[in-house]
Amino acid sequence: MYHNSKEEYSTCIRRIGNNILYLSVTAERPVILDHFEGDLVAEVVRDSGLEGKPFSIIWNLDMVAGLSHSYKKGVGSFLYLHPQPSLRCVVFHYIRPEFIHTAECIRSIAPSTMALLFASGYDDAMKSALACMKDGAPETGESEYPRLRNEFLGAATRIGWLNMLHEHILLPPPGHELFPFFSGMALLQKDLAEQQEIHKAEKDRLLVQYGKETENMNTQLSFCEKAMKQLLLDSERDKTALSHILSDRKQESMQSSSAYSGDRSIALKQLCHGIHNLDIDRQRKKEMLKICNLLLETERNEQKIDLPLTTTDSDFLTHLQEKHPNLNRRELKICLLIKLSYSNEDIAEKSGISRRGMESIRYRMHKKIGLRKNQSLKNYLTQLSTSAF
Incomplete structure (x- = not known):
């Protein structure tokens, strides 16, 4: 059984007797069939053991209002382009009025080895199929007009359904009353074939054009990729060079600072x-010497932590070192920056360590100073700074 993708209908094929297949469509309302069930027919023929044996098809069309273009192509391919040599007869019955023309188009392209018949009901269809299997296709005995009408429909169907634009159309004699219709159909076929050639030529032109444009774009992309790689290499090279320059400048600055600091200390x-x-007043001399010693102490503290200091900062460091002589230079510097409300990120950057390393140092300093877990290092240093004065 075949179910269409939109779940609007299903097609069922069952075998009647030894060599008749019965097709029916189940739906809530008349539908447009969207996909020819050729694979399903082949599967039923194979499973029924009818491959290579004569058989007939009876098709119940009571719920079929029309066919999609895809379905028409499938039917045309099944009957005309790839005719089934064992299929002797197809009988349509319960044909809806709106489907009559489509059914006649199908009949117009049926091969001469197969009969395509119309029946009013199931019994009539069964009689026609049995008679055809027994005696062969019935003689149509068509007069000229019905025959030409069928040929005209066949030409239109092959053009419209199968896009057969180069198959010769047999024309009646020029004086025949149907000659203009056949001639018009032949001209339409020719025009459509020319349009198809124009479309193909335009398609080929566009493919060539787009191929060239794609090639140019790929070339430009390749050039941009190479340029980008070169820019990255140049950037890395410049970054390395700048890093060396900064390192050299920093070293020079440290040497200059050290020399300046030494000169200032002297x-x-x-x-x-x-x-x-x-030879001045003793009290005044004492005050001047105190200021001078404070400046010397500040100078010594600056050398320890490699930062410019105010007198207040220097006093804080002196007091901190007196109270916690086990703190090293880096820890003294970090304590001062914590007291000055620097963030961990800024302290880590100034100290040349990672943020995680900074957190580890703070943890060790917390224990080194002897603070409890709930005590804040920042609050302790702030209080120490206040008590220093």
């Missing part, structure tokens, strides 16, 4: 010595 020591030797 200058401050000389200044303290000079103040000590001054």
Whole structure:
């Protein structure tokens, strides 16, 4: 049984007797058949053991209102392009009025070895199929007009259903009353064939054009990819060069800073010595020496943590180191930055470590200073800074 994709109908084929297949369509309302069931017919023929043996088909069309173009092509291929030599007879019955013309078109392309008959009901169809299987196709005895009418329908069906635009159409004599119709059909066939050739030529032209455009685009893409790779290489090279330059500048800066710091320390020591030797008021000398010593202490603290310091920051570091002498230089620097409300990310960047490394250092400092788990390192350092003054 065949079910169409839209679930609007189903086609059933069953065998009656030894050599008759009965096709019927089940639907709630008359439908347009959308896919020819050629595979289903072949399967039933094979399963019924009828391959290579004469058989007939009775087709109940009471729920068939029409055929899709795809179905027409399938029927045309089954009957005309690939005729079934063992199929002796097809009988249509319960043909709906709107389907009469389509049924006649099918009959017009039926091969001469097969009879395609119309019947009013099941009994009539069964009698026709049995008679055909026994005695062969009945003689039509058609007069000229019905015969030409059938040929005209056949030509139109082959053109419209099967796109056969180069098959010769037999014309009646020029003086015949149907000659203009056949001649018009032949001209239509020729025009359609020419249009098909034009369409094919245009299609081929577009394929060539699009092929060239695609080739050009691929070439441009390849060029862009190469350019991008070169830009990335240049960027990496420039990045490396800049990194070296920055490293060199940093080293120079550190050397300059160290030299400057050393010069400043010497200058401050000389200044303290000079103040000590001054013949001035004792109290004033004491105050001046205190300021000078504070500057020297700030200078020493700056050298420890490699950061410029205010006097307040220097006092904080001195007090912190006195209270926790087990803290190393990096930890002192980190404590100062925490006290100054720097974030972990900023401290990690200034210290040249990762964020995860920074978190590990804070954890170790927390234990090193001796804080409880619920105590904040930031609050402790802030309080220590306040107590330093």
